[in-house]
Every structure is written in C-alpha cells, then in structure tokens.
Amino acid sequence: MRIVDVREITKPIASPIRNAYIDFSKMTASLVAVVTDVERDGRRVVGYGFNSNGRYGQGGLIRERFRDRLLEADPKSVLNQAGDNLDPHKLWAAMMANEKPGGHGERSVAVGTLDMAIWDAAAKIAGQPLFRMLAEREGREADPRVFVYAAGGYYYPGKDDTALRGEMRSYLNRGYNVVKMKIGGAPIAEDRRRIEAVLDEIGSEARLAVDANGRFDLETGIAYARMLREYPLFWYEEAGDPLDYALQAALSEFYPGPMATGENLFSHQDARNLLRYGGLRPDRDWLQFDCALSYGLVEYLRTLDVLAQFGWSPTRCIPHGGHQMSLNIAAGLGLGGNESYPDLFQPYGGFPDGVRVEDGHIVMPDIPGIGFEGKADLIRVMRELAE
Structure with a gap:
C-alpha cells in the first residue's frame, strides 16, 4: 500500500467581487490528487484536496517541496499500526521533514491542501465517510x-x-x-x-x-x-x-x-x-x-x-x-x-x-x-x- 503519484493543477476561481481588502478578479486555487495503489469497487483510490478561497494556488511549493517528500517516504513507514491504511499523521510528518519551526505563511496552505487529499484517501480506503472515521x-x-x-x-x-x-x-x-x-x-x-x-x-x-x-x-x-x-x-x-x-x-x-x-x-x-x-x-x-x-x-x-x-x-x-x-x-x-x-x-x-x-x-x-x-x-x- 503506497502513494504512487501526487498531481497538482492551478485553477482559476476568479470573480469580480471584492471584500474590504482584496478583489478576487485574479484568484486561483490548487487542486491536488493523491493517487494510491489501492483499489475499491474496481477503481483506484484517489484522495482529492484543494485550498480555501482567499489564498492563491500553491503549485510551486507542492511541486518543488512537498510532493517528492510524500513519494520518497518509505511506504511501510507511513502506514497505520495495523498496516491496513495510510496514516495521515505520519504522512504529515514526512511532508514537514527539514522544515523550520514558524514560517506559517503559504507553506501552511500547501500542506493543508495535500493533507485534505490524504485524509480523503485514508477514509476511502477504510470505506467510511471521513466524519464517521474521525468520530470513531x-x-x-x-x-x-x-x-x-x-x-x-x-x-x-x-x-x-x-x-x-x-x-x-x-x-x-x-x-x-x-x-x-x-x-x-x-x-x-x-x-x-x-x-x-x-x-x-x-x-x-x-x-x-x-x-x-x-x-x-x-x-x-x-x-x-x-x-x-x-x-x-x-x-x-x-x-x-x-x-x-x-x-x-x-x-x-x-x-x-x-x-x-x-x-x-x-x-x-x-x-x-x-x-x-x-x-x-x-x-x-x-x-x-x-x-x-x-x-x-x-x-x-x-x-x-x-x-x-x-x-x-x-x-x-x-x-x-x-x-x-x-x-x-x-x-x-x-x-x-x-x-x-x-x-x-x-x-x-x-x-x-x-x-x-x-x-x-x-x-x-x-x-x-x-x-x-x-x-x-x-x-x-x-x-x-x-x-
């Protein structure tokens, strides 16, 4: 069980609206897919994520730093204790390897986007809605x-x-x-x-x-x-x-x-x-x-x-x-x-x-x-x- 690919695309979410500080006429978002080698119901399990509005797409950070850390992690080192699912906490630690404390700027958005996709994949592997998995x-x-x-x-x-x-x-x-x-x-x-x-x-x-x-x-x-x-x-x-x-x-x-x-x-x-x-x-x-x-x-x-x-x-x-x-x-x-x-x-x-x-x-x-x-x-x- 492993992650075999991480894909990102920057998509426009532009709109002529504005709030007190910014307009959204050139706003973008990152859409990511974390592809695993697990199959459920005849389809490969893929976890998806995107960043919230109000912050721009994170493609550079994802491609240059965090993607490779996920793909290069020892597959056994990022499994849960039972060995039957990905462990989002261990994958988060892999993403944050060699990162200094502090600096909570755009880095936090890139990691948050990938984290969403990882939890989506883990819940799909478990065959549960994420909210039920979290409550359990x-x-x-x-x-x-x-x-x-x-x-x-x-x-x-x-x-x-x-x-x-x-x-x-x-x-x-x-x-x-x-x-x-x-x-x-x-x-x-x-x-x-x-x-x-x-x-x-x-x-x-x-x-x-x-x-x-x-x-x-x-x-x-x-x-x-x-x-x-x-x-x-x-x-x-x-x-x-x-x-x-x-x-x-x-x-x-x-x-x-x-x-x-x-x-x-x-x-x-x-x-x-x-x-x-x-x-x-x-x-x-x-x-x-x-x-x-x-x-x-x-x-x-x-x-x-x-x-x-x-x-x-x-x-x-x-x-x-x-x-x-x-x-x-x-x-x-x-x-x-x-x-x-x-x-x-x-x-x-x-x-x-x-x-x-x-x-x-x-x-x-x-x-x-x-x-x-x-x-x-x-x-x-x-x-x-x-x-």
Whole structure:
C-alpha cells in the first residue's frame, strides 16, 4: 500500500467581487490528487484536496517541496499500526521533514491542501465517510447534522441595496437562518445603510453576521463597534489585522456582542497566542480556523487540544472556507458548524448533490471519504486531474 503519484493543477476561481481588502478578479486555487495503489469497487483510490478561497494556488511549493517528500517516504513507514491504511499523521510528518519551526505563511496552505487529499484517501480506503472515521477515532458519536451559514454580501460593481437584499432573501429561501455580509470596503455611513437594508429584509427570519476582513485600525474598529452594537448581530468578524491581538482585546471593551476571528491564523501556536492575548470570551465569541489554510486536519487536532487547555469548547469553532473537509470535521469532532458559499467559488464550494439546507442545518450523506464523489461538477474536475 503506497502513494504512487501526487498531481497538482492551478485553477482559476476568479470573480469580480471584492471584500474590504482584496478583489478576487485574479484568484486561483490548487487542486491536488493523491493517487494510491489501492483499489475499491474496481477503481483506484484517489484522495482529492484543494485550498480555501482567499489564498492563491500553491503549485510551486507542492511541486518543488512537498510532493517528492510524500513519494520518497518509505511506504511501510507511513502506514497505520495495523498496516491496513495510510496514516495521515505520519504522512504529515514526512511532508514537514527539514522544515523550520514558524514560517506559517503559504507553506501552511500547501500542506493543508495535500493533507485534505490524504485524509480523503485514508477514509476511502477504510470505506467510511471521513466524519464517521474521525468520530470513531476520537471515541465519540458522530452527528451528521451540521449548522451552516450563508456567506456573501460582497461588494460588486453596480450592486445596490436592492441587489444585496435580493441576495440575502435568496439564502433564506434556500433554508439558511444565518447570513453574512462584508463591511469595511465603504464609508461607515454607507455600511450602516447596507446593514440596515439587510436587517430590514431578513427581519426575524434570520440573523446577520458582518465581516471586515481585517481592514480596520483600532480607531476605525472602535467606531464600527460602537455603530454595530446598536444591532442584534450574530457576530462582528475580523475587525483588524489577524495578528494584532491587542486590537482584538481592546475591541471587546467596546463591543459586548459576539466577535469572530481566526481564519488567517495558520498554526496551533498562533491559536494559543490568540487565546492568551486576544481578549476573546469563550461564552460568546467564535473561532474560525480553517484546516485547508493551516497545515490540515493533523494540525487542526493540535489546535483543538490548545482550545481545551484554555477551557474552550470545540462548539465555539465555525471554520472559514465553505468546503466539505470542514463539514466532515464539524460532524465528526463536534464543532459548532461551518461556513457555506451558496453561489461563489464553484465548483469547490457547496454540498453533495441532493443535500439541502433546512432550518440552517444540513445532514451529511454517507459517502466514503470527504464526499467529493457526491458533487457531480466537482468530481468531474477532480477526475480529469487524476485519470
């Protein structure tokens, strides 16, 4: 049993949308296939992965460093104890051989992309949905019902309040009861108007979260906090630079409602520093670490250990990214839910075909692996790479 090939292709996910910091007009993503010599149901087992939106494709790092480490590892050294499956933890260690501590930048995205594919392959070899395999390993009961919220509300050329309201109404019509919009890419008075337009549209049918994408300095973040606390928001997300823990801590003095951050922290050490110095409150705030950007599930398990040390429940985690890997982690490890992009970043976002949102939740189907085979437009692209 071994990995016989690792393939990568950089694909465009370009869109004219923008948030407070970047536009997505030239955005790319890496799609990877980890090909094994194992067969199931007459087909060779291939694990697939891709990096989350908001970070560019990682082809250079994957091809120049991490691919060869996986292929050159002694096959017996990366098997589980029973010898009947790949061990993602051992393969992660092989990828990270000869890497210095720290440096949690693009490297973490490349490793996270490959880690996703490795877990997909391991669950397929085991013949289990990944979420059930994870729950079994942790000795807990898997809950296939997962909370999801609809992320959107981007700035878009010519998009007025009527179009923004229509977008949010479409999410409610599809079963969501929490929606998210971008702020910080317009003057505060304009953002206030946009927020009030959405709140007027959704009424009591849903809750609204807002996301500044790290745009604000302390003064602006406080000004927004004072404005936002007038509204019953689900959360106020990533007000300032993700590594400015002092800014995050200061905002808690001005904003009593829930805040969210963490999608741009890429290691368990970063998570530990956030909990030490960021002033976050475990009774109301949310953590958004995204395994696909932060060294993968192997590292995410370490991050969950850090949370436990600080008295945080995994139910306070709602990962960024809107991908099925985090859905499996949420269902298997008991997270609070997952982000969803109903209309954006296709075919990578969304759920397997036939899965519907009801009362803000979806039910995971029993598909071996991460479940990519259940999404026709996505698995078509993936198999083109592998076969």
